[in-house]
Amino acid sequence: MVQLEDVLRARGRIVDTVKTTPILKSRQLSEKVGAQVFIKSEHLQTTGSFKIRGATNRVIQAKEEGAKFVTAASSGNHGQAVAYIANQLEIPATIVVPTDASESKVSAIKQYNGSIEYCGTTSAERIPRAKELATELDGVFIPPYDHPDIIAGQGTVGLEILEQVEEVDTVIVPVGGGGLSSGVLTAIKEKKPSVRVIGVEPELGNDTQVSLEKGVVTPADGTDQTIADGLRTTQPGDLTFPILQKYLDDLVLVSEEEIRYAIRFVMERIKQIIEPSSATTVAVALYRDLGLQKDKVVCISSGGNVDLNKLSDLINVVGE
Numbered sequence: 001m002v003q004l005e006d007v008l009r010a011r012g013r014i015v016d017t018v019k020t021t022p023i024l025k026s027r028q029l030s031e032k033v034g035a036q037v038f039i040k041s042e043h044l045q046t047t048g049s050f051k052i053r054g055a056t057n058r059v060i061q062a063k064e065e066g067a068k069f070v071t072a073a074s075s076g077n078h079g080q081a082v083a084y085i086a087n088q089l090e091i092p093a094t095i096v097v098p099t100d101a102s103e104s105k106v107s108a109i110k111q112y113n114g115s116i117e118y119c120g121t122t123s124a125e126r127i128p129r130a131k132e133l134a135t136e137l138d139g140v141f142i143p144p145y146d147h148p149d150i151i152a153g154q155g156t157v158g159l160e161i162l163e164q165v166e167e168v169d170t171v172i173v174p175v176g177g178g179g180l181s182s183g184v185l186t187a188i189k190e191k192k193p194s195v196r197v198i199g200v201e202p203e204l205g206n207d208t209q210v211s212l213e214k215g216v217v218t219p220a221d222g223t224d225q226t227i228a229d230g231l232r233t234t235q236p237g238d239l240t241f242p243i244l245q246k247y248l249d250d251l252v253l254v255s256e257e258e259i260r261y262a263i264r265f266v267m268e269r270i271k272q273i274i275e276p277s278s279a280t281t282v283a284v285a286l287y288r289d290l291g292l293q294k295d296k297v298v299c300i301s302s303g304g305n306v307d308l309n310k311l312s313d314l315i316n317v318v319g320e
């Protein structure tokens, strides 16, 4: 299992690439929740999401091990992160994306000199292709969450929170494949176990909740329906799941409408653009009664990559 030491080592490796993102404090959000609420702003991170942390920790080591080429299977934030760090390290990267990937996502990858290969519409098609490409060309496939280096890299968010928010009581983290959450849990629970860490998933993508209930990794259907596109994974990872099982204090669900309201709230009151996966944590603070009153609460804002052509669609809620 990944340990605190791995997260500390990851931090040393990625420090020149990755920003220590700001903690934003919102009086309006705090008043509404009745707690001191802070936002750990990974939407202001290099490439627009925390994914650059794990990708950097993994690609740097792959290069040291002799990799001449890297691949990934993601049109989203992980794909951008791998393309960015590969470009920095002067290794070619090929990112395998679905045939229906949006032009804005593809162009974000191209701006970091990543090559694009289109393949199928599901990750079940893309992942084998990205692995195959890596083998053909003497390269390394960079997975999005289920790898010790990825988990350790994402865990550096947790170290920063402990340093930036003195006496933090509760941290809220989104759970997709579980790389971010298991990394943050490792850092926080091994440094300061009294901090409560709450995971959040969309109701439409509750694979980790189901897995925790059953005590075993269990795939869920229909997770592609949520607007939180970073949380559409169908199951937690084999490496991330035991960490979630061991350390998560609670896992809560939010509805699509609550996610939309949270994006609106953050835009209107805090003047930040965050993506739906990221807004899930703010939605928990706003709409779940977790006894947060008087706590110091950190909502991890995991990313800010939104296709602006679709923004009005995302913040459109019925009844306003």
Ligand SMILES: *Cc1c(COP(=O)(O)O)cnc(C)c1O
Residues within 6 Å of the ligand: 049, 051, 076, 077, 078, 144, 145, 154, 174, 175, 176, 177, 178, 179, 180, 181, 230, 231, 233, 275, 277, 278, 302, 303, 304
């Ligand atoms: C990938 C991603 C997540 C989920 O992270 P996991 O490590 O897969 O749990 C959450 N938010 C954003 C913005 C992401 O890109």
